[in-house]
Amino acid sequence: MLAFIALLALCSVYLSTVAAQAAVELDYGTFIGVEDSTTGVTSFKGVRFAEPPTGEFRWKAPVFPPTTQLGTVNASAFGNACIPVPQSTVVAGTSEDCLFANVYIPSGAISNSSLPVMVWFHGGGFQTGNSRANAIPLMQAAPSPGMIFVSFEYRLGQFGFLAGSTFAVANGSLNAGMLDQRTGLQWVQKYISSFGGDPTQVTIWGESAGAGATMFHLIANGGDQEGLFRASMGDSSSLSFMPDFDSDYLDGVFDLFASSAGCSSSSDIMACLTAADANIIASAGTQVLKNRTSTLFVFAPCIDGSFLATRPVEAFASGAFSQVPVLFGSNTDEGANWSAELPNPAANTSEPNATETTVYNFLAGQWPTLSNASFTAALELYPLTDYDNSLSLQGQQMYGEARYICTGMMIAAAATRQGFNSFQYHYDNPDQGSDHGADLTGLFDSASGFSGNDSALFVAMQQYWASFVTAQDPNATDAAAWTTVTNSTSGGPRILLHPGALAMENVTDAQAARCAFWHSISAEIST
Structure with a gap:
């Protein structure tokens, strides 16, 4: 009998120990996570990191x-x-009340484990996407004792990036979606140690708009990262049109949005919008997109005069950015298929009657202030004969380099000029595709689901990314050494992530010249 009682006591201690490992107590709640013995990862999903941005807090920090x-x-x-946009109603699984984090920790991590932390911001053009990434492959690739992975939701589209003179005068918070992210980083500083993380070892990472976001965090507040992160990573950083908050362009977007929401005739437009049902706000944003038939992403970060006071090209040229190690890069076919998504045939280079004017309309839909003179100059750098006389391929290369490829090169070169370790990559995978976002297959999917050179490539990529987080130096077992950028102009050399051909490569002079052109007209196109 005594032995049985002792066994019960032992089981009680064991169960309480397991429960303690899967429970984290913060000053505003106790969160019970799920421990997965198969993966060795404990997850805490749907952790609120700020008050709901609803009611009077809509469009507020x-x-x-x-x-x-x-x-x-x-x-x-x-x-x-x-x-997201376009979503005309609030459907199940989405809400204005959405400021939640997801935290993944190695099972057995305790409050004094002091593990490095990877913070992920999802892509989607600041209009779509969510934080539900599969963190397991990257966590399992991290060197012992591992790392923590955190992802955050942030307000999108008209909920997170509405601007304009009327909006600002009414004290709406400009770039609210970016402020959500910044608050997420503040949450990490305050609470991640309770999950076993080290707040001094935070690396921010994102893809597409998420990589644009990590770029914006580098230049925010004049380059003061406020101790929120020690390194930055970006896959296909988006260099989008970034007008002033009170520009005619954003005033026009606001007016169209207010009209679509039925508030344009109100004596207090912002009060009307704040009081409107979330379904009306969702529908109004969708109507704005339907009206802008040549533009892929209408709602995005703007120059707000305080948090984001300088555009990226100027900031990186002047050195006014956070002085931290960086890892940035892009894919071969970043510009593929974008134009084909546009409903305006005059800007869709896939149309059978497309001309070079169609290419111009496509680009001008993304950078509305692009002049015909600058486009003509660009044609000299992108002769149609280089693209099999295909207007679609020509426009694809222009857009891919101007928006994504040249941005990673710019950031890598700038960090090198400032004397910080900088790493750049070029993802080129003919097996799985090299379009925008294709690299995420190799980072979030299990490499065991692929074979041969693809599997080996993805194993290496996951180790490279994880080791940059843990040691600020991308290394992989039995793979090419990824060396730092030494060319402070082109951002080269960079690693070529190609199945069966992992190696360092130089940036070609021709590509460097094309990128220099796009950055030379940054004042014109507000980048």
Whole structure:
């Protein structure tokens, strides 16, 4: 009998120990995570990191730290994603109340583990996407004792990036979606140690708009990262049109949005918009996109005069950015298929009657201030004969380099000029594709699901990315050594991520010249 009682006591201690490993107590709630013995990862999903940005807090900076006491929270399922554009109604799984984090830790991590932290910002043009990434392959690739992976939701589209003179005068928070991200980084500083993380070892990472976001965090506040991160990574950083908050362009977007929401005739337009049902706000954003038939992403970060006061090209040229190690890069076919998505045939280079004017219309839809003179100059650098006389391929290369490829080169070169370790990559995979976003297959999917050279490439990529987080130096077992950038103009050399051909390569003079051109007209096109 005594032995049985002792066994019960032992089991009780064991169960409480397991429960303690899967529970984290913060000052506003206790979060119960899920420990997966198969993967060796414990997850905490749907962790609120700020007060809901609803009601009077719509279009306001997030309220942090959270003030509402949550009690015990079952953190086994993702929280609501932020409402994307175009989504005309609030559907299940999305909500204005969406400021949630997901935290993945090595099972057995305790509050004093002091593990490095990777923070992920999702892509989607600041209009779509969510934080539900598969962190397991990267976590398993991290050198012992491992790392922590955190992802954040942030407000999208008209909920996160509405601007204009009327909006600003009414004290709407400009770039609210970026402020959500910044608040997420503040949450990490305050609370990640409770999950076993080290707040001094945070690396921010994102893809597409998420990589654009890591770029913006580098230049925010004049380059003061406020101790929020020690390194930055970006896959296909987006160099989008970035007008002043009170520009005619953004005033026009706001007016169209307010009209679509039924508030343009109100004596207090912002009060009307703030009081409107979320379904009306969602529908109005969709109507704006339907009206801008040549533009891929209408809602995006703008120059707000404070948090983002300088555009990227100027900031990186002048050295006014956070002085931290960086890892940035892009894919071969970044510009593929974008024009074909546009409903305006005059800007769709896939149309059978397309001309070079169509290519210009496509580019001008993304950078509305691009002049015909600058486009004509660009044609000299992108002769049609270099692209099999295909207007679609010509426009693809122009867009891919101007928006994504040249941005990574710019950031890598700038960090090198400032004396910080800088790494650049070029993803080129004919097996799985090299379009925009294709590299994420090699980072978030299990390499065991692929064979041969693809599997080996993806194993190496996951190790490179994870080791940059843990040691600020991308290394992989039995793979090419990834060396730092030494050319402070082109951002080369860079590693070629190609199945069966992992190696360092130089940036060609021709590509460097094309990128220099796009950055030389940054004042004209507001980049």
